Amino acid sequence: MATVAFIGLGNMGGPMASNLLRAGHKVIVFDLVAAACEALAQAGAEVAESALQAASAVDYVISMLPAGKHVAGLYLGEQGLLQHLSKGSTVLDCSTIDAATAREVGAAAAALGIGFMDAPVSGGVAAAAAGTLAFMCGGEAEVFPKAQAILADMGKNIFHAGSAGAGQVAKACNNMLLAIHMLGTCEALEMGSRNGLDPKVLSEIMQASSGRNWSLELYNPYPGVMETAPASNNYKPGFMVDLMVKDLGLAQEVAEQGKFNNRLGKLAEELFREHQAAGNGQLDFSSILQKLKA
Ligand code: NAD
Known part of the structure; x- marks a missing residue:
């Protein structure tokens, strides 16, 4: 079982994180909205005080945020998560964002030896709850098996579309x-x-x-x-x-x-x-x- 930081617990992220808990993973959650974290705590998640704290010692970081600016803000720059993740960890951004931002985050992750895939989903809230989402992944081929291993607990069809940004x-x-x-x-x-x-x-x-x-x-x-x-x-x-x-x-x-x-x-x-x-x-x-x- 893996240790997973899950950032962004809205309509989609909430049920996705719940499915990871149900599958037996250790899930550390963070959302700007405290009530969203509380709902996941009830389901067995550990709640962190910041994204950085959530991601301090994990195998995977999974994010499900509204748009590209939120994803860039989370991962890039001095205060961004990428600078603080351990080498060998895997970042999966499941948000639907612009391909350019996904490529930028992918390049920054690669430069730091961190695996990255953009992995936007098809299927709405019902599919997120049922664990039947389709994931379209973009990133290096060697990261894909690691992505598949965890995404399989939230979805049923997982595709490798190409390099970073290809999922978007x-x-x-x-x-x-x-x-x-x-x-x-x-x-x-x-x-x-x-x-x-x-x-x-x-x-x-x-x-x-x-x-x-x-x-x-x-x-x-x-x-x-x-x-x-x-x-x-x-x-x-x-x-x-x-x-x-x-x-x-x-x-x-x-x-x-x-x-x-x-x-x-x-x-x-x-x-x-x-x-x-x-x-x-x-x-x-x-x-x-x-x-x-x-
Ligand atoms: P949402 O607005 O319900 O949830 C987004 C969550 O991210 C919110 O809880 C918000 O507080 C949190 N958040 C924002 N910035 C944050 C930050 N810096 N740190 C921590 N948390 C932060 O949105 P949603 O419906 O869950 O959609 C998420 C993504 O999935 C979007 O990109 C959307 O386009 C995509 N998507 C949605 C659906 C759908 O049917 N809702 C289907 C497919 C894909």
């Missing part, structure tokens, strides 16, 4: 595609509905045809078609519009870094940003159907 690139590609096929699914269902088709019947037809996709099959955006989907529960998230807008912004950066004109991705970002600006940021992202209907 894979995540940006995936979520851009998710936004696009959700928009396409909404548009097809609305067009059918405006021409007199029952969205439930049309969904069944397209699921058995070449329009089949994840949004249609598992996350149907039309209220009433799928009882368990956010659409049938007033678009309670699920995966919030705010987070999709963040991810589409990251996808734009990845497109620019690759000198690629991602026209559909840009259009998706524009539509989701407008939907967010209209006050829908906290709704599930499948609520974009309501914008297309208007």
